[in-house]
Amino acid sequence: MVALRDIVIAGLLLGGIYALVAVGMSLQYGVARVLNVAHGEFIMVGAFITFWLFVNIKLSPLLSILITGPFMFIVGFVLHKTLFRRLMRASLSLDAFEGKSLLATFGLLYVVQNIAIMIWGSDVEGYSYMVTSITAAKIPVNRLVALAFVVFLAAALYVFLGRTHMGKAIRASAQDPTVAALMGVNIDNVLAICFGLGLAMAAIAGSLLSLVYQSITTGMGLMYTVYAMIVVVLGGLGSITGSLVGGLILGFVSAIVTHYKPSMIMIAFYAIFVLLLLVRPKGLMGK
């Protein structure tokens, strides 16, 4: 029973974090058409900024989310306005832009990782915060807090996309950028905001990951990029709800596999991926 309870909690938590990462990637690909190979690197940066702030000025990891999120949003916004905007203008077709932007994000991966290694080195780092468990249930508090945060963020995002003006503009741009622009949506800004939001969510996921797992390295990003890609395809490319659901599913799978044989995670994910591509390549919620 204890095993089952642990799996459920780990599954929800991991699922929530994967969903956060995948929704970010989904915003970047589904709206801004950038398949970001460096996505995981921004998770790593979020994790390390949180670690660094905690060790140096004892800032609570939960508060540092208020720094990592907005900071990465600005980075993403500027990156899109400068680099990707330019690439988009220079590309003849959407396919050409997708290919070139993918390669540009690989260059970005190099740059971000090098800067991170220069600042933080390449050793395994970590910190302990709120690791005491609630006496009756023996569940670490940090896991519960992180879980609550993920649920809150997912709800906030849902309201943002569903109810606000900007949210509607984003969804319209995802469906048809040309028509959305004709209807008065400032498409340049929307795309840059989507890219920025994607990075912000990656950074917040990184902050939470550093809180939950007390070991982070500057090379940790790539794994999460691949996980996020699988979740995004699982949910249906460009579908935000799909990414949420896909994230939860993959989170549970990974919690179960980790419980029995941690080294098999990638293989299990890939089995699901292959099955999905054969049976339903559009993904669960794809149109």
Place this chain on the structure above:
Amino acid sequence: MNLDFLKPTSGKQASLGVLAVVLVSLAALPSWYEGYGITLLTEIMKFVILTVAWVMFSGPSGYMSLATAAFYGLGFYIAAVLSGEIPFLVIIIAAGVSGFVVALIVGALTLRLRGIYFCIFTFGLVLLIDQVVREVEQVLSGTRGRFVDTQPTEIVYLAMYGVCVLTILVAWLFKRSRHGLALMSIGQNEEAAAHGGVNVVRTKVLVFALSAVFMAMAGAVIATRRSYVDPGVAFSLNQTFLPVLMALFGGMHNLVGPVIGAVIFTFLRERLLTSFPEVFMLIFGAVLIAAILFLPNGIVGLIQQVWHKIREGKTGARSPA
């Protein structure tokens, strides 16, 4: 490496002569020279192989494969496992065959998918094969890496040279063959190609598998230069992305572009790696982004553009007089 003979120039005979001289002198190089240059040239030829093999499939078809590192790593690992009693040539062939078989399976599974799905699938494939190898190693030998019987530097060089010439030759012949044209028609419009009588899936899968043969062979050759091999070295994603960027940097409209791109980029990379190991990735990443931004048609495209400008300028200056 001189590949001017690929272009229908007037001085075809002269070009062929130059090419023959270059080929012979490259082959004879280790007999009178030894040193860092041999290692550098081996590395350059490795990337020429990977880039040309990548362009062979992805160039005409428009399917961006990110699985190069998977096949390269596979060949690398097969060489590590087989090294010892078996002759070097047999190892290289075995690596090529296994690359072909794995690519055939992967291609049959995924090449029905369009564009970005194929991209994502092949990207994940590198990490998957990496994990599978780690798992198998854990179970079978209980270790992470392997020791390899190294080959002398000049043997590795000559083997790489052989695979390199073979790759370029096959790519050149393929481009002009029926199948090359079929693949190009698939890239332009898949439905139209199917209506025109091209067996779309078979063509794509077979060419994908053919390109994997050379990638695996390059991996097998380079593996014998190291005495110790582990999956992290074998399946580095650099081997996936660098060939794509080299092809893009050189320009993909003909075979000269990818070769030039691979030569310049590998040289630059080795130089940066030895001179600035700490900030190598930073500089290289920035160069990559700049190349994508400012060289949309590759360096060959740029040269052609400049050439046109100069000629136009000349005729423009003459015409008023």
